[in-house]
Amino acid sequence: MAARILVVDADPATLSWLxxxxxxxxxxxxxxxxxxxxxxxxxxxxxxxIVLDPTLPDMDGLALVRRVRQDPRYSxxxxxxxxxxxxxxxxxxxxxxxxxxxxRKRPGGDVELIAKIxxxxxxxxxxxxxxxxxxxxxxxxxxxxxxxxTTSVCVNTAxxxxxxxxxxxxxxxxxxxxxxxxxxxLGYESPKTVARLTNAVKDQMxxxxxxxxxxxPLRWGFRVLIGANDPQEASNLNVAQVLxxxxxxxxxxxxxxxxxxxxxxxxxxxVIEMSNGIIVIVTPDISTVRATRTVVEYLEKHDIExxxxxxxxxxxxxxxxTTVEDIEREVKLPLxxxxxxELEHMTMAINAASPFMAKFPNNSxxxxxxxxxxxxxxxxxxxx
Ligand SMILES: Nc1ncnc2c1ncn2[C@@H]1O[C@H](COP(=O)(O)OP(=O)(O)O)[C@@H](O)[C@H]1O
Ligand SMILES: [Mg+2]
Numbered sequence: 605m606a607a608r609i610l611v612v613d614a615d616p617a618t619l620s621w622l623x624x625x626x627x628x629x630x631x632x633x634x635x636x637x638x639x640x641x642x643x644x645x646x647x648x649x650x651x652x653x654i655v656l657d658p659t660l661p662d663m664d665g666l667a668l669v670r671r672v673r674q675d676p677r678y679s680x681x682x683x684x685x686x687x688x689x690x691x692x693x694x695x696x697x698x699x700x701x702x703x704x705x706x707x708r709k710r711p712g713g714d715v716e717l718i719a720k721i722x723x724x725x726x727x728x729x730x731x732x733x734x735x736x737x738x739x740x741x742x743x744x745x746x747x748x749x750x751x752x753x754t755t756s757v758c759v760n761t762a763x764x765x766x767x768x769x770x771x772x773x774x775x776x777x778x779x780x781x782x783x784x785x786x787x788x789x790l791g792y793e794s795p796k797t798v799a800r801l802t803n804a805v806k807d808q809m810x811x812x813x814x815x816x817x818x819x820x821p822l823r824w825g826f827r828v829l830i831g832a833n834d835p836q837e838a839s840n841l842n843v844a845q846v847l848x849x850x851x852x853x854x855x856x857x858x859x860x861x862x863x864x865x866x867x868x869x870x871x872x873x874x875v876i877e878m879s880n881g882i883i884v885i886v887t888p889d890i891s892t893v894r895a896t897r898t899v900v901e902y903l904e905k906h907d908i909e910x911x912x913x914x915x916x917x918x919x920x921x922x923x924x925x926t927t928v929e930d931i932e933r934e935v936k937l938p939l940x941x942x943x944x945x946e947l948e949h950m951t952m953a954i955n956a957a958s959p960f961m962a963k964f965p966n967n968s969x970x971x972x973x974x975x976x977x978x979x980x981x982x983x984x985x986x987x988x
Contacts (some may be wrong), residue, residue, distance in 0.1 A: 608653075609631045612660070612665070668771070669739070671771060674702075685698040697912070704720075738939065740855065742879045745761075748866060748896040750866050758786070762861050764970070774825065774857065775860055779865075781871070784832075790957055797831060799831065799841045802841055817829060846871055851878070880984055881984050884937075890926065896934075912939060914976070943969050
């Protein structure tokens, strides 16, 4: 089979010239002019070698190089940078980002390029042990009571995060059993669930298996993995594989956002313990506030320090008597943010199978979701 080369260059003339040249050499060539589409192409059909000019319209090409390098799935791909900018500093930056070769774009440069591609393809594939690879941060979303908006906050934070961290790989995992509503609220359907995945494990949880169960990126910029489609399936969940699943997801994606709903249990606790942040959703009614206090106390008892909790006030009710101060005093935690009551709009978004942020981008709740996404980015950075 012909080796596959992905050429990424913002300049259409270079693209067509280089593609023709490499095709004459017998390679199967894909030509792409921006970083986003290049990443999608790498994910859907990983090439053997990437030839890249880092000056791209939508992102810094070196960021793309780093992403490929940091991802265990793509560690074997050769990367050749072809750039007009070839000062020592440029070359150093390119190689530091993880490129295998750096070639100056100039007349006759194609000869050197083809030689480097040949050399690259002749090399045995590099293998990176998954444990040696960084990467993800895990954030758990939970509440003391159903209907507080945990799923809404989780899905919309994922949406905001995808918009802020372009190129980041984000997966939302629905861990509400016996069945959750993440898939429904996004119009996603699949028989591939956590319940089935935990039963499909042979010796140990492997990224290659997990990958088969996680969705492709949805049009909102993140992927989804659903817990179970029905109670029967949920009852078959192999609990022993849940923590290994999240440890594996963490090596595969930049952000793993988990919707636990109000399921605080032996299933969720180990994942909550390994999380970089725990987002607790409260609504301003006394029963939810009390239930939230119980959740916070339970987590504290399990040595999860209050500083790791992010308390969000989701005002799903209109007329209330509870103030921010009441909530903070009862729960004994400062509130990090308040999502305003969005009348029927939040439900309309769910019924339209869109994140609220996609359907009502100008509503004020969107600002809170963005703030929350920024907070997660910051907490994630601290954890690295
Ligand atoms: N800020 C809000 N404003 C208006 N309605 C909301 C808000 N947050 C959630 N809702 C509505 O509350 C209901 C429950 O939300 P959901 O996210 O499913 O909660 P949970 O996952 O905690 O059960 C949904 O109908 C949703 O549209
Ligand atoms: Mg829910």
